Amino acid sequence: MNFIFEKIKPHRLAFIMAIIFLTFECFCDLSLPMIMSYVVDLGIGGNSIRIILRFGLLMLMMALFGALCAFIRNRLAAIVSEKVGGEVRNEVYTKIQTFSFENFDKITPGELITRLTNDVTQIKSFVYGMMRILIKAPLTCIGAMVLIIVKTQEYAFILGVLIVFSAIWVCLNVFIGYPRYGAVQEKLDKLNSKIREFLIGIRIVKAFSAEKKENEEFVEVSKALGMANVKALRVAAIFMPLVNFTVNMGIVVILLMSNIKGKAEVGSLMATINYMIQILFALSMVSNIVNRSVRATSSANRVKEVLECTICQKDSVNPIPLKRIESLEFNKVSFTYPTSTVETLKGISFSLKKGESLAIIGPTGSGKSTLINLIPRFYDTTDGKVLINCNSINNFAMDNLRGKIRVVTQRPILFSGTIRENLKMAKESASEEELKEALEKAGALNFVNALPQGLDTVLGQRGVNLSGGQKQRLSIARSLCGGCEVLILDDATSALDSFTEAKVLNNLLALPLMLIIVTQRISTARRADNILVLDEGSCVGYDKHTALLSNCSVYKELYSSQIGGN
16 A cells, blocks of 8 residues: 555645545535434424525535535545656556566466556556545544534444444455455466467467367466456445444434433434434445446556566666677587476587678577577576677676667567567668668568558558568568667568578678577588588587588488488
8 A cells, every 4th residue: 555655745736625625525425414304393484485595505515515515525535646647656666677588488378468557547446536535534524523512412322333443344344345355366377368369369279179178278368357356346245235234223223212301303314313424334335336446456566566566687887888789609508497497508618700601500499599588688698608709798898789780580570550660660760762672671562562552551460461481581671771780580571482481591691790500400500601400409510511411310300301402
């Protein structure tokens, strides 16, 4: 809860103003039954039109003033809650952008989506409700009790008993409800993760006619969320009626005592009953806001976990400026994923100079993609060093390092927008000539020019309106736009036919940059200056194509399986 109040602090002036108007609003609401009692006892009971008109006009003025205060308070509450919600959401989003891959391994994208949406909404709703209900409820409750005692002191004992029992029900509601609402958020995380997984893999699901299986799994996750909600709401379903029962019993007892004592002041009795109803309403609001606060506290803790998450990779404190990349070296590099105890890479060593190319090949699961993830520091090595210009890459600022390295994956990611906008992600100021030159080198210029709007063709989400090969070529062109010095292709030509692939690779090999090609194809690997062969995370060969055919059994087996012969 401290987290929420910290976020309110920058807006404390508007918050305090809302509370002031809320206090005036409560004062008006509490004064109306008292004024009404005077109308009944003195005006109607005394048959005095003057008193009826005078107090009736006062009631009207108090009601109008209360309505004005409520309007201003609602406006201020809406402004503060929206600002708090927006700031928390932006802060979480900004924090997520600093996450390393290791952080994403710990908090999944599905969980982050829930925290950015549902959890932030819970916090925003609580802040808004706090200025409408949380403060108004106790003010109304205390004010009504004080006025009942002032008006009819003999009911003080009844009020005391009523408050004690009501407090017990509210406290039990909080104590039992808190962990249950936390469970609801966890189940919601799993539901969001399942939805995200299904939507991303929708083509695979349909290709295998697996809709029924996916639906069954979704129903199971959805049912778990429903059961968690039922368990949480069951608490309110038990204790809310108990609060209502307690207050209504108090009203019944007051009516019985009034009848026994033969009270003649009908107005005072009406005011007392009215205040009792206000107490019942206030306690109901307290119970409601308690449920909200439980959910808001759970959400705040989850948001706080993201904001306080330790970034697994630290940027260099005193970075060395990286002007150009002249050499790249792996020196006995080993790596183990944080979630695993098995080494993925074991003592890898190789070197590469500007203008040279390296192909990385090996069986599935040999560690090829893991290796290239170490170059732009998506992960840090467990042992050994990755060196650029003879300096550890940890000595360079991450944005400086990554600004010179581009990675194109097998499944290229294109964003909604035009082709031009996607290409300019690497360099916002890229000219028309630079864009076309990059497209030409990536073998994409002809098909882009053939599109009705050319560079201004709007792409669907993830480039859904393009073929796999077109998306791969656009991703390569996007990488070339930024003037990269190290280009890493992680099986990024797998969707191209042999002729197109050869043309693209010839263009890239002619550029004055370091080219690293991760591939499964011998025909692709043999184009590189040197080939690194991986098997079960170890380097089993590092040489040229002809030499590896003689001295590397793993490479020879790959060659035989793809091309045949010796």
